[in-house]
Amino acid sequence: MSSDPIKKEATDLARRVGETMWAVDTASKDTMGMELLECAPGRAVVRMEVKTLHLNGHQICHGGFIFTLADTTFAFACNSHNKVAVAAGCSIEFLKSGQLGDVLTCVGVEQTLTGRHGIYDMRVTNQHGEVIAMFRGKSAQIAGTIV
Numbered sequence: 530m531s532s533d534p535i536k537k538e539a540t541d542l543a544r545r546v547g548e549t550m551w552a553v554d555t556a557s558k559d560t561m562g563m564e565l566l567e568c569a570p571g572r573a574v575v576r577m578e579v580k581t582l583h584l585n586g587h588q589i590c591h592g593g594f595i596f597t598l599a600d601t602t603f604a605f606a607c608n609s610h611n612k613v614a615v616a617a618g619c620s621i622e623f624l625k626s627g628q629l630g631d632v633l634t635c636v637g638v639e640q641t642l643t644g645r646h647g648i649y650d651m652r653v654t655n656q657h658g659e660v661i662a663m664f665r666g667k668s669a670q671i672a673g674t675i676v
Contacts, residue, residue, distance in 0.1 A: 610642070
């Protein structure tokens, strides 16, 4: 079985895009303590451990931090084609609270990309596989490339 050189090229490009963006993403990497696990064509995976600094007045993970995890994953998924893309809109549904010590993983998947616009779904789960939140984002490509 031979490998598809076009698919390999797209996968390599997405990985380079992810590495390039991650290297300068101070907010996600340094401030939030996130880890980029995967950047592939139309897909990204980002992980974050819920720490004391993420807790709100109810001692659960602040929804803004869960949103940021999903938004970060969205950014990597929609930029993975090496065309600069920004958020044109998004929504999130919080389904379960994140607890201190939880490891939240967000998997983002491209649902459609037509012209300059894409729709992406993010699923945030904890270490037990329980769904914490669902996020849907609409991207708009603007001028420029990442690498």
